[in-house]
Amino acid sequence: MNPDASTIAAGAPIEVDLTPVAEGQDIKVFWRGKPIYISHRTKKQIDEARAVNVASLPDPQSDEARVKPGHEQWLVVIGICTHLGCIPIAHEGNYDGFFCPCHGSQYDSSGRIRQGPAPANLPVPPYQFVSDTKIQIG
Amino acid sequence: MSGPSDYQPSNPALQWIERRLPIIGLVHSSFVVYPTPRNLNYWWTFGAILSFMLGMQILTGVVLAMHYTPHADLAFKSVELIVRDVNYGWLLRNMHACGASMFFFAVYVHMLRGLYYGSYKEPREVLWILGVIIYLLMMATGFMGYVLPWGQMSFWGATVITNLFSAIPYVGESIVTLLWGGYSVGNPTLNRFFSLHYLLPFLIAGVVVLHVWALHVAGQNNPDGVEPKTEKDTVPFTPHATIKDGFGVACFLLLYAWFIFYMPNYLGDADNYIPANPGVTPPHIVPEWYYLPFYAILRSIPNKLAGVIGMFSAIIILCFLPWLDAAKTRSSKYRPLAKQFFWIFVAVCILLGYLGAQPPEGIYVIAGRVLTVCYFAYFLIVLPLLSRIETPRPVPNSISEAILAKGGKAVASVAIALVAAGALFLGSLQDARASEGSDRPPGNKWSFSGPFGKYDRGALQRGLKVYKEVCSSCHGLSYIAFRNLAEAGGPGYSVAQAAAFASDYKVKDGPNDAGDMFERPGRPADYFPSPFPNEQAARAANGGAAPPDLSLITKARSYGRGFPWFIFDFFTQYQEQGPDYVAAVLQGFEDKVPEGVTIPEGSYFNKYFPGHAIKMPKPLSDGQVTYDDGSPTTVAQYSKDVTTFLMWTAEPHMEARKRLGFQVFVFLIIFAGLMYFTKKKVWSDSH
């Protein structure tokens, strides 16, 4: 009962153009039926994400490890709450990041879990920059 | 089902069969001469009620499956088409959907009965465990059935519940992928759920046979908890138990019919009338009411894995009940302490159910934790402890002695108590919709409310005009065909008028012989064309917020009624949250934004819209649409008319539903009365 061939084929990598996303904005694209948030972070958001003591986080991970070097302003995460799979809302909650309306999990501007029942950070999908303004997800 | 039967049919043909397959003897020994304790009360009729409900669900389900399309793009629409176009499809669907709730209601009564009278104790442990297995299968079936209409709650309920399995260490993720058949809940998920939803009821039926078999081997427990000793303690199953069960079923049908014909959406969630959208999570995900206590337990534990374990063990713990409660006395009737704790436990379950429907914040979370502890403490501390410290009252020597001591206690109040308790518990769901700081929509007098409600034809015709001249420039009405305008219970146009109305529209058709799409005038069978070719276009043309289709809007919108209103609603048949909300939003625009509310650019202030910032500009103004029947051309009148019209588009067969409901009620009341007097006659020599 695992995914059939067509489902797997439809899950091939996609390319996303980043030019239209202004600073402080984000877009949501679908890949493999999952919403992917691509946010163009502001300086403030990046600084906030880097200022926290990594060891104190529920799921310790540094912001550097979650973005691509040289493209710190871009955060790409799978927008599926690691608790029970709802879609968190961007730009909400107390950490300048995401807020899940279902059971109240809050993620910071690096997509890391800060508060609530979710056990892990929002996962970063496999992606790379094909040019400065274009990424390939998958 | 206990031992060989010595039944010999007198008819030679039946004798011939009986010698080869003693099936008549089996039925005879199990359901005719089978001795049943004389002192059973009406709580014991729930076994029959449950069998009846299982049959009902299978029957209606099989017919529904003939009309249903299990595909992510078509499922929602196919359910709507069942309700609108299939003969008595609305009845089938209501029977099946409300039937699930009634099935669970009956099973909870049945389980609590077993708990109260100690029906799980030696020698009925296996009987009890089989019951728990049936309950688990029912939960799985009910969950998958709720997914099939593919509305917002279906989709997100499925997402949340399947994700429960991702909490399992190491293999969790692969299990979830296996359940989905993809990378997220989608079409493969819907297909396998449909398949399993069709299969599981037959498994349930199989386990029910085992359950009844075990029951007939161990014999029925009874309110006094003493085993029948002599002939005097029992009566034959037929006619005594059959007629009593028949009366019980008839009374239960009254409650069931109340939901089917008068409150079909009382137990449902308005969000499930919005087609599933994988990109938007509803603000508040609530499972069906029968899972709420367990959902509350899940949410009150702040760790994911522990929460899932807590939730499942709340059910599994029931299997161990026979060994957790070691008290020799079965019935709580003779256990003064156990009786009190039983009722506390019932209250805890009801409160947990209530909390499960509340947003997970503040006081609700703390209360949830306390009650979760109480729930488990009942099984793990109270019951084992009670069996050691409690001194039970003396138990009668035999059933006949118990009956003599009792001397006729009235049980007629049971039905009333049931209805009241049920309303309280079931209604908690209505409360789920938090009002989110918006003002409460004012109530209106609708011609279609109440048990004899009918649509006001004039209002429907005026409402159609308002829709056509105002709303239709942005909002679709895609489930309504022009032919519907001429159908009974609708705006009352003739077939010719509906055809003329249709021909005013241009409908896209094709491809023709040359392979081109072309436009032609509408025909009665065509549906109202939508103003935008697709959702993206609608979104782009309207500042990012797509105007919703209006066919179902009065059912897809609601607002929190809050405690205690939802209880009164059950008795007053108040069902008009949707229309009240729609009418209120249409009239709720205000130019002056109150202090402390900020409205973003491109939005408008609306008093009743959740969050107050609505993208739709004020649609109606006085005198905008001309009426030729002399009705006032005011915003208030327009709103009322167009809301009435939209109520009809959401439920074109409402008049038929209420009319049939009245007939069914007259019949059921007479039937239940006859059953009652027959039962009295049959039992007259046994009390």
Ligand code: FES
């Ligand atoms: S699904 Fe996000 S908090 Fe539960």
